[in-house]
Amino acid sequence: ISECYEEPKIREAALKQKYETLKKFQDVIITYDFGDRTETLDIKKIQDFIVDNELNKEKVADYVEQLAEKYDTKGAERNFVTFDDRKITVSGGDYGWKIDQEKETDGLMKAILGGQTDVRTPVYQQEARERDTNDIGYTYIEIDKENDQFVLYVDGNPVIQTAGRSSAMEG
Numbered sequence: 001i002s003e004c005y006e007e008p009k010i011r012e013a014a015l016k017q018k019y020e021t022l023k024k025f026q027d028v029i030i031t032y033d034f035g036d037r038t039e040t041l042d043i044k045k046i047q048d049f050i051v052d053n054e055l056n057k058e059k060v061a062d063y064v065e066q067l068a069e070k071y072d073t074k075g076a077e078r079n080f081v082t083f084d085d086r087k088i089t090v091s092g093g094d095y096g097w098k099i100d101q102e103k104e105t106d107g108l109m110k111a112i113l114g115g116q117t118d119v120r121t122p123v124y125q126q127e128a129r130e131r132d133t134n135d136i137g138y139t140y141i142e143i144d145k146e147n148d149q150f151v152l153y154v155d156g157n158p159v160i161q162t163a164g165r166s167s168a169m170e171g
Contacts, residue, residue, distance in 0.1 A: 017053050018050075020053075021050055021053040021054070022043065022046075022047055022050065024115070025043055025046045025055075025112060025115070026043050027115060027117060028041075028042065028043065028046060028111075028112055028116060028117065029041070029042045030042075030108070030111055030116060030117070030118060030119075030120050031118075031119045031120065032067065032119075032120055032121075033119050033131070034071050034131055035131035035132035035133070036132040036133055037071075037133065039067060039070075039071075041063075041108075041112075045063070046112060049063065055109065055112055055113060057105065057109060060105050060108055060109050060112070061101065063108075064101050064104045064105045064122075065101055067099060067104075067122065068099040068101055071097065071099070071122075072097055072098050073095075073096035073097045073128060074095065074096035074097060074098040074126060075091065075092050075093055075094070075095075075096060076091065076096055077089050077090070077091040078091070082144065082151075083142060083144070083151040083158055083161060095128060096126070096128050096135060097124060097126065097127060097128050097131070097135060098124060098125045098126040099122045099123070099125070100122075100123045100124060100125040103123040104123045107122075107123055138153065138155050138156035139153060139154050139155060139156075141153070148164060148165050149161065149162070149163060149164075150163075150164055
């Protein structure tokens, strides 16, 4: 007759232990502030970080890696509309935000284990001017090699346009 019944995969004791583990983290709410965007970490996501009834550092590190993939801007593509209405994309370089994934993983582990409910700024290896999606801000110089033009934008408005060449424009 025992062949007629399937043994349960999870027993009551294991469920109780899992419940007690999750209960420790039920009030944790960590909101990451990325300027014009946020990410909220609560028990719904934290439960995915629990392995063998403990907070798993590898799972937390995977989450931090996902944040970095989504919000790091170092070397990212940026779209611009030039002074003469051309749409261009600029990419590469060293400019932009970069999360220090190892330090942020440690910091997030401590925040979760400490039961924090807080707004958290990630630990960065490198920062940029603005934390918003547009991380360069609205004051910059456009250098147009093709047309030998320099355009100074202040608060998003072109204020000076001049022709010229510089050694930086060569090659």
